[in-house]
Amino acid sequence: MLFFCSYAYLCSLKNDKVLSMSIELQLKNKVLEAIQQMYGQSVDSENIQIQKTRKDFDGDFTLVVFPLLRISKKPPEQTATEIGEYLKKNIDDISEFNVIKGFLNLTLNTCFWISFLNSVGQKKDFGYITDKEKPNTVLVEYSSPNTNKPLHLGHIRNNLLGYSVAKIIASQGDNVFKVNLVNDRGIHICKSMLAWQKWGDGITPQKAGKKGDHLVGDYYVKFDQEYKKQIEELIKQGLSEDDAKKNAPLILEAQEMLRKWEAKDSETIALWKEMNHWVLEGFDVTYKNMGIDFDRVYFESDTYKLGKEIVLEGIEKDVFIKREDGSVWVDLTDEGLDQKLLLRADGTSVYITQDIGTAHQRFADFNADELIYVVGNEQNYHFQVLKLIMNKLGYNFAEYLFHLSYGMVELPEGKMKSREGTVVDADDLMDEMIRTAEEMSRELGKLDEYSESEKAQINRTIGLGALKYFILKVDPKKNMTFDPKESIDFNGNTGPFIQYTYARIQSVIKKAQLRNKLIPADVQTNTTTTAKELQLIKQIYSFPEVLFDASETLSPAVVANYIYDLAKDYNQFYHELPILNEENENISMFRLFLSQQIGRIIQSGMNLLGIDVPERM
RNA sequence: GGUCUAGUAGCUCAGUUGGAUAGAGCAACAGCCUUCUAAGCUGUGGGUCACAGGUUCGAAUCCUGUCUAGAUCACCA
Numbered sequence: 001m002l003f004f005c006s007y008a009y010l011c012s013l014k015n016d017k018v019l020s021m022s023i024e025l026q027l028k029n030k031v032l033e034a035i036q037q038m039y040g041q042s043v044d045s046e047n048i049q050i051q052k053t054r055k056d057f058d059g060d061f062t063l064v065v066f067p068l069l070r071i072s073k074k075p076p077e078q079t080a081t082e083i084g085e086y087l088k089k090n091i092d093d094i095s096e097f098n099v100i101k102g103f104l105n106l107t108l109n110t111c112f113w114i115s116f117l118n119s120v121g122q123k124k125d126f127g128y129i130t131d132k133e134k135p136n137t138v139l140v141e142y143s144s145p146n147t148n149k150p151l152h153l154g155h156i157r158n159n160l161l162g163y164s165v166a167k168i169i170a171s172q173g174d175n176v177f178k179v180n181l182v183n184d185r186g187i188h189i190c191k192s193m194l195a196w197q198k199w200g201d202g203i204t205p206q207k208a209g210k211k212g213d214h215l216v217g218d219y220y221v222k223f224d225q226e227y228k229k230q231i232e233e234l235i236k237q238g239l240s241e242d243d244a245k246k247n248a249p250l251i252l253e254a255q256e257m258l259r260k261w262e263a264k265d266s267e268t269i270a271l272w273k274e275m276n277h278w279v280l281e282g283f284d285v286t287y288k289n290m291g292i293d294f295d296r297v298y299f300e301s302d303t304y305k306l307g308k309e310i311v312l313e314g315i316e317k318d319v320f321i322k323r324e325d326g327s328v329w330v331d332l333t334d335e336g337l338d339q340k341l342l343l344r345a346d347g348t349s350v351y352i353t354q355d356i357g358t359a360h361q362r363f364a365d366f367n368a369d370e371l372i373y374v375v376g377n378e379q380n381y382h383f384q385v386l387k388l389i390m391n392k393l394g395y396n397f398a399e400y401l402f403h404l405s406y407g408m409v410e411l412p413e414g415k416m417k418s419r420e421g422t423v424v425d426a427d428d429l430m431d432e433m434i435r436t437a438e439e440m441s442r443e444l445g446k447l448d449e450y451s452e453s454e455k456a457q458i459n460r461t462i463g464l465g466a467l468k469y470f471i472l473k474v475d476p477k478k479n480m481t482f483d484p485k486e487s488i489d490f491n492g493n494t495g496p497f498i499q500y501t502y503a504r505i506q507s508v509i510k511k512a513q514l515r516n517k518l519i520p521a522d523v524q525t526n527t528t529t530t531a532k533e534l535q536l537i538k539q540i541y542s543f544p545e546v547l548f549d550a551s552e553t554l555s556p557a558v559v560a561n562y563i564y565d566l567a568k569d570y571n572q573f574y575h576e577l578p579i580l581n582e583e584n585e586n587i588s589m590f591r592l593f594l595s596q597q598i599g600r601i602i603q604s605g606m607n608l609l610g611i612d613v614p615e616r617m
Numbered sequence: 618g619g620u621c622u623a624g625u626a627g628c629u630c631a632g633u634u635g636g637a638u639a640g641a642g643c644a645a646c647a648g649c650c651u652u653c654u655a656a657g658c659u660g661u662g663g664g665u666c667a668c669a670g671g672u673u674c675g676a677a678u679c680c681u682g683u684c685u686a687g688a689u690c691a692c693c694a
Contacts, residue, residue: 064636066674103637186694327692336620344692351694380621381689444656474630478623479687490656492642500656508653561631575658
């Protein structure tokens with residue numbers, strides 16, 4: 001290598017994991033040093049703000065000098081200039097600087113950036129942390145469906161979030177286990193069982209030619225319809241609405257069925273097993289289609305009694321209160337909440353009782369350090385209470401329970417309502433997305449020369465990519481609207497746009513091979529570059545930080561938006577500058593290499609979102 | 618009523634330890650394919666960052682209050 005710069009030098013000395021952040025650190029230390037030298041004072045390092053220079057200004061990193069004026073006792077411009085001169089003199093990688101108001105913009109030399117790019121090329125999983133000193137064991141519990149109806153759009157958000165967050169956390173060096181807690185018991189399950197028994201006439205998924213979850217869902221709806229009729233009838237007979245709801249024969253029968261189930265009545269259990277089996281088979285198809293999976297599946301029918309003993313122990317510890325009627329409560333009024341029931345007067349468990357038990361069991365089963373629940377924001381209160389209770393019980397893992405609370409997916413006219421048939425079914429939506437991808441491909445004539453199976457594969461990748469990206473690009477905690485009439489876009493800030501960019505890069509790489517151009521393992525650090533190319537390298541530089549941030553905030557949206565920006569900027573580069581057609585061989589190789597690295601990052605980032613990228617489209 | 622979350626362009630969304638002139642996409646309009654994939658690129662228009670105060674060199678961002686929307690406060694899950 002002709003040129004020599006400190007980044008390459010440092011790389012040869014140390015493991016470069018640390019270095020990804022190190023230039024900022026180096027700058028920060030030098031600024032501290034400069035202030036000490038020039039103004040004879042030491043500052044809190046918090047006051048040294050190094051940030052990336054905004055696109056519309058010249059420079060790579062910016063020091064905000066306003067907080068330092070107190071010490072320099074000089075105007076902003078002068079302070080910035082003095083520090084700039086010091087840094088330029090003392091850091092080899094700084095090639096120039098400029099000052100605008102109180103902002104000191106520092107530019108690193110091209111050699112630094114190209115050396116960095118070379119180091120990215122050598123790394124297997126750039127941005128991943130592979131050698132964390134003390135990896136945590138993290139459980140991500142997500143999906144957690146009820147086995148009485150098929151999955152809908154809300155579950156899609158849950159599943160995609162859980163799957164992606166698990167991957168993102170794993171990328172930062174922790175051991176992650178994905179767990180599913182299937183809610184396969186309770187009154188709602190009995191409702192569809194009862195309706196099937198009454199009106200199903202022995203129908204099965206095979207006979208009906210229908211997925212099991214959909215078939216069972218039909219009977220859940222049927223129950224509701226018939227139940228409503230009975231309520232109306234009773235109201236006509238003069239009952240109040242409340243009484244009618246409580247005394248309708250159907251609900252009484254369902255309750256009786258639940259009692260039989262709990263008493264392990266063999267007939268009831270047999271029916272329950274059969275129908276649950278249908279549903280779970282259906283879910284497996286949906287999960288597989290969606291491309292998500294679990295390391296371990298729990299069933300509520302196994303776990304619903306857990307927690308009772310812990311609650312009873314809690315009474316002895318005086319953490320909980322037992323009332324005269326025998327019910328057990330926790331008093332959270334000091335924490336600004338209410339009293340909460342933990343065991344019914346008849347000694348049976350409620351929902352939160354079970355969660356106390358399963359939390360305990362999860363930590364024990366996996367020797368876990370953290371437990372993340374991916375659950376909708378309608379249960380914020382529940383998890384707040386759960387955490388407080390675990391805390392009161394003295395579990396030190398209480399502070400490592402996290403509720404990844406995501407917002408509801410709403411339709412333009414409001415919430416989805418299964419009773420009103422406005423639910424967007426997960427299977428239907430995925431199918432529709434794939435169909436739309438097929439139509440687009442056909443219209444654009446993109447896949448004409450490929451075989452049917454190749455076409456199907458690519459359209460699937462694109463259709464699901466559009467859906468997944470559409471959902472994951474939104475900050476999890478925010479509610480989002482989905483308009484079924486305006487189908488999900490394939491242009492602009494979308495999954496297919498990013499996939500297209502990836503396919504484009506692969507196409508260039510393939511063409512390079514055809515022209516016998518070999519992509520080098522690294523490129524010359526003295527290559528002439530444009531601002532656009534340097535900007536792309538700087539964006540690559542941010543990737544590790546983005547993953548770290550996404551992992552900390554449990555937000556795939558951070559990754560999604562980053563990848564979009566990267567793809568957008570790459571497309572500009574692609575349009576402005578020739579790669580293979582560039583006459584200067586060094587430059588051509590550099591651009592090819594840069595393209596390859598960006599392709600890798602797009603793939604890596606999309607992978608963390610659970611989205612595949614096609615080699616062509 | 619208490620608690621929590623959100624409110625940014627017509628629509629969907631970015632903007633995260635407070636920093637420079639608040640950004641994308643969609644939709645609308647005008648351009649760019651004999652050259653590496655036009656699912657792309659370029660340009661135009663579009664804003665009282667819900668509102669009012671406060672904190673300070675500086676606020677979409679932090680604090681207080683108000684308004685709006687949603688969630689939740691069950692011997693349901």
